[in-house]
Amino acid sequence: MENEAIIRLSIFIGLFALLATLEAIAPRRERRQPRSRRWVTNWGITLLNTLALRALAIALPFLAVGAAIDAQAQGWGLLNALTWPAWIEVVAAILVLDFAIWLQHLITHKVPLLWRLHRVHHADRDMDVTTAIRFHPVEIALSMLLKIGLVYLLGPAAIAVILFEIMLNGTAMFNHANLRLPLWLDAVVRRVLVTPDMHRVHHSVHREEHDSNYGFALSIWDQMFGTYIPQPKAGHDDMLVGLEWQDDRPSRFGWSIALPFTKK
Template sequence: MTSKHRDANDQATTASPIPRWLSACIVGGTFLTLALLERRRPLRRPIEPGLPRTGRNLAMATIGSIAVALAETPIVTRAAAMVERRRWGLVKRLRLPPWLEVCAAVVLMDYSLYLWHVLTHRVPALWRFHAVHHIDLDLDASTAVRFHFGELALSTPWRVAQIVTIGTSPLALSIWQTALLASILFHHSNLELPFEIERRLSRTIVTPRMHGIHHSVLRREMDSNWSSGLSVWDRLHRTLRLNVPQMDITIGVSGFQSVSDVGLARMLALPFDPEVRLAAGDEDLPARQDPGVPATFLVP
């Protein structure tokens, strides 16, 4: 690499992250737009309609945001700055043009989040926290921000490992975080997109019908569609399942199917309650009829 190239590389990769106000506008605007559209074109019938559920989810989001501000942001911001200064990580070794280095880091962050999502279902201690997100009886944009603060805090070491291994710059980190939040709001939303448009979108990104299948109480359906941004990771790992009719899906976690099971105080305490047994998906329910199309075909 010539010194000119190296200078250009350094300049671009040390570019400032997206301003927080801009990121907040993108994420807030996405949330409000989806919240409006969901009312006009709902995809699934609500089980627990009304403000109490939305208020509960937003309360979980507020507590989660405090955990992120205290436990994650200061550490991951420093990790990205250090990686940039010392030129650590995979993408720094590839000597890519600056714009491609940022793109590669964002894509690899998306892939390594797929792996983390699998772990949150497979490792019992992590599942106790991630189950709080799945226990919601409905699925909409407010579910996207309903994570237990413990899960958010526990993900910090994984996030640092992602950044250091990949070589994620502060700019790439801010792009990934903003895109991820917009993506999870979108694919948790209860928005009925025109079917043909969603079918095409699901070839590239995670969509509401695709992620709805991951929130099924049935284990074989919950153990699919782990991707958070690009859908390619589920295709690569053969964990893609699109052929489940939305109206047949029961959203939630086995054993938590009543509104009294999903209150705010209960959700906050649940991971720490040794009395609670959490199934990782219900295997006792009857099998579905063969949909007659391969798992990679989206059905309405």
């Protein structure tokens, strides 16, 4: 769609700047590592991810939004065979796509090969807004392939895919942010959306805790399927974030990119 990339990028930059500012004003936890090195690494990984998706776009005729437009033109997908009102189709598509991302996230924790990729995200020893963009390029490419396939099967309108991508990126940055919300507000928001305190449990060093709270946007899936843990055992101030590498290695770009291919 015309100007779609510019609109999404503008919203992303605006939300990132807002959340980074709020983190500085009202941080939830003290940082374990200097922000500068982590941010250079996490943004470097994001740049690599952008290049990986550009390469994927060369190999494939369409990415997610393009796939939605193509599916509609060809009449492919469940929603293109139905005559529901447009707003119902948009809501249904967003719910299905969000559940698919939740399920994909759970699977990446259960399948050893996928976990090797996903642990690049979990290895970050601090959680802040940049953790939301710290994913290995191979994982990003595989996730996009899954999304394209789902879009062809579901047949959502392009606007639904765009709205979902904006929601997913925005909520991911929000719930990874090192942001102190009033407890009463956290309790209200997490009934619908994943909050920073809720998602921080998922980044615990303890396996039983990081195998919970898989949601990125909507919190309902964890509550429905019994994967919800409300608070970390050690408390938010004292819990360890990350994995077994509790040193400076996760803040290094080369180490992070090579992590899926190391023996350990």
